[in-house]
Amino acid sequence: MKHQTDALIIGFGKAGKTLAPFLAQQGLKVIVVERSAHMYGGTCINVGCIPTKALAQQAHLAAQQGIRDRAVRQELYAQAIREKDELVSLLRNKNLRLVQDQPGVTVITGIASFETAHLVRVETELGSLLVEADRIFINTGAVPVIPAIPGIESSKVYTSAEILDLAKLPERLAIIGGGYIGFEFASIFAGFGTQVTIFEQGELFLPREDQDIAAEVQKVLEHKGIRIQLQTGVTQMEDHEETGLILHLSSSNRSEEWKGDAALIATGRKANTDELNLEAAGINKTARGFIQVDEKLQTNQPHIWALGDVNGGPQFTYISLDDYRIVKDQWFGSGHRTTLDRKFVPYSVFIDPPLSHVGLTESEALKQGYHVKVAQLPVTASTRARQLKQTEGLLKAVIDAETKQLLGFTMFGVESSEVVNIVSVFIRSGEPYTVLRDTIFTHPSMAELLNDLLSLILD
Template sequence: MKNRKEKVDALIIGFGKGGKTLAPFLADQGLKVMVVEKSSLMYGGTCINVACIPTKTLAHRAHLLSQQAGIGIEEKKANYAGAIKEKDELVAFLRTKNFDNVNGHPGATVLTGTASFLSPHEVHVKTQEGSWIVEADRIFINTGAKPVVPDIPGMTSSLVYTSAGLLDLAKLPARLAIIGGGYIGLEFASIYAGFGSDVTLIERGPLFMPKEDRDIAQEVQKGLEKKGIRIRLGTRVNRIKESGSTATLYLTSSDGEVEELKADAVLAATGRIANTEGLNLEAAGVERDEQGFIRVDERLRTNVPNIWAVGDVNGGPQFTYISLDDYRILKDQLFGQSLRTTKDRKNVPTSVFIDPPLSHVGMTESEAISKGHKVKVAKLPAAASPRARMLKQTDGILKAIVDVETERLLGFTMFAADSSEVVNIVSMFMNSGQPYSVLRDTIFTHPSMAETLNDLLNAFR
C-alpha cells in the first residue's frame, strides 16, 4: 500500500501529559497539529493508564479495607476484584475523555500507530489502516519511560509482571514477591499488603531507602513491617523457576545464605528507562545520554533545532506534574517571552503513596549538612496530631530542617496521613523565601493535618 503523505506544523509523538496539553494549545494558535500514539490503550499517557491514577485508586481502596477489622481473606479477595473493576472503569473513562479532548479539538488529530524517524522533519507512521509519511516543522517527542526488566534467568515466566501487568491481574495473589525497593516497589507492597497479600520486598542494596535520612527510613520500614511486609535487604535474586501456578525465587543474601521463596506473582520494580525503542532517533540525529534518555537543554530542546523532548523520555524527574511543567516551558518558549526553563524548578514536592503516604520537599538533613549548612532539626510523631487520631492513622513522623543562620526552611519530610496535600503548602512557603517562623505562626484550620506544621516548627523556639 502506498504511503499517505501529510504536512503538519507540529507533530507530537506520544500521548503523555506534556504532549496532550500542548496539542490543543498549539491548535489554538492556528497550527495544524498531529499526535501519534502507538496504542489505543495509552491515550492520555502513562499516568492515566498504568501509573498514577490506577495505582492511587487501588491504594485508596486498600487503605479503606485495612481500616476494617475482622475481614476474612475471601472478603479481601472480593474487595480486590471490585477495586480492579473500579480502576478499569475509571481508566477507560479518562482514556476516552483524553482522546476526545485532543482529537475533538479543532486543528488537532490523533493518529494511532508506531512512529519512526526518516529525517529531522519526516516521520513514518504505521497504522492498522496503512502507512503515513508525516512532515512537520516542529516535532515533540513525548513517549515516556518503560519498566526495566532485570537480566535474571526466569524473568520471562508468566508469573512475573511489570507494574503495568500486575495492575491487570484480576485475582489477588496470596503471595507476592517484589524485586526492587524503590518508590514503585514500595507503593505496590503497601497496596497488596492492604488487600491481604503476603508480601516480600527484595532489595539488593544493604540500606532501605538509601536516599532518605536514616530516621525517616527506619520509620517507613517499621510502618511497612507492621503491615506484615517482609523486607529483605542485601539480597540478590539469582533465578526464577515457574512450576504450575507457583514461582520459586532462588535468593542469596549478602552473607552468602541461599534460600528459596515461593510466590504466586512476582513484580519486577527495578526502575524505568526511556521509551525510545523503534523511534529510529539516529535518522533524525537526536542524541541520547548515557542512560538512554534524550538529551535536552534547560528549554527542552534536543541537539536538533526543530525537535524537543517532553516528559519522562528526557531524563528529568519522572512525575506527571513535571511533564505538565514541561508544557509550560514550551508554551512560553514558542508563544511567550521564552523566560521559563527547567532551572526555575525549586523545592519540587514528591509523594510516595504508601499507607500513610511519605512526602518530601527540599533537602534531607544529610544533604543540608553535606552542602555546608549549619542546621537545626525538629521532629514530631504523627500521633501528636488530633486529626491523625481521628483518622486512626497515628503511625509516622514529621521532620523539618532549618538553616541556623538564615532561619530558612531547607527541607521537610512527612510520613503521615494527608502528607501529599500538606507538602504542597510547605513547597509554596519555601519558594516564598520567608523565615520558618512565618509558617510556624500561620493559622490553619482545626482539626487538620496541616496544623501539625505549627506544632512541628514550634519546637524551634
C-alpha cells in the same frame, strides 16, 4: 501517503496532550501519534498515578476492616480492580476527546519512527504513512527495566503496568526492587491481605531519605506484615504448576528460595525510545539512555523537543505538565522559563500512610555546608490523625540556622500529600520559617501540625 504539519507530537503523555490543543488554538496544524489506543492520556492515567492511587485507597479501606477470610478479601480486591478500570476508561476517553475534538488536531494511532530529522513514518493498522513536521515533540514516557534473570519470562512475573490487570489476588507476592514504585505496590497488596516480601540488592532502605525517616517507614511497613530483605538478589526464577513460582535468592554469601504466587519487577524505568529510530534523526541520548535536552527541553536538533519522562528528568506527571509550560513560554511568553526554575519540587509516595517530601533532606543540607536546626514531631501529636485513627509516622523540618529559612520538609503520615504542597509554596517564598510557624490553619487539620513542628525550633 504523506502528511504535512506544523507540529508533530509523538506520545500522548501529560505534556503532549496539553500542548496539542494549545498549539491548535494558536492556529497551528497539529498531529498527535500514540502507539496504543489503551494509552490515550499517557502513563499517569492508564498505568501510573490514577490506577495505582485508586487501588491504594481501596487497599487502605480494606486494611482498616481487618478481614481475614480469603474469599471476602478476593471479592474486595476484584471490586477495586473493576472500579479502577471504570475510572481509567472514563479518563482515557475524556482525554482523547479533549485532544481530538480540538479543531486543528489530528490523532493517529500507530508506531512512529524517524526517517529523517523532519520526516516520521507511522505504522498503523491500515498501513504506513509519512508525517513531515516543522516542529517535533517526543513525549513517549518511560517503561520498566527488565533485568536479565533466567526464568523472568514466566507468566507469573509482572511489570508495574501488567500487575494492574491481575485478576486474582495473590496470597504471596515478591517484589524485586526496593524503589518507590515497589513500595507503593507492596502497600497496596498488603492492604488486601497478601503476604508481601521485598527483595532489594542495596544495603540501605530508602537511601534517598534521611535514615531516621527511612527507619520509621520500614517499621510501619513491617508492622503491616511486609517483609523487607536488603542485600538480596534474585538469580533465577522457576514456574512450577504444582508449587507455584520459585525465586532463587543470593544473600550474604548464602542461597535460599522464596515460594509464592507472583512476582513484580520494580527495578527502575528507562526511556521509551526503542521504536523511534532516533539515530535517523541524529538525536543524542544521555549516558543513561534518555533523550538529551537543554534547560529549555530542546534536543541537539533545534526543531525537536523531548518532554516528560523520556528526557530523564523527575518522573512525575506534574513535571511533564511543567515541560509544556516551558515550551509554551518559549513561543508565546517571555522565553525565560527553564528547567533551572525547578528548585523545590515536592513528591509523594502513596504507601499507607503516604510519604511526602520537598527541598533538602538533613543529610543533603549538611553535605552542602549548611549549619542546620532540625525539628521532629510524631503524627500522634495531631488531633486530626487521632480522629482518623491513622497516627503512624512523623514530620521533620530542616532549617538554615543562619538565615532561618526552611530548607526541607518531610512528612510520613496521613494527608501528607496535601500538606507538602503548602510547604512547597512556602519554601519558594523565601520567608523565614517563623512565618509558616505562625500561620493560622483550620482546626482540626493535619496542616496545623506545621505550627507545632516549627515551634520546636529554638532560636
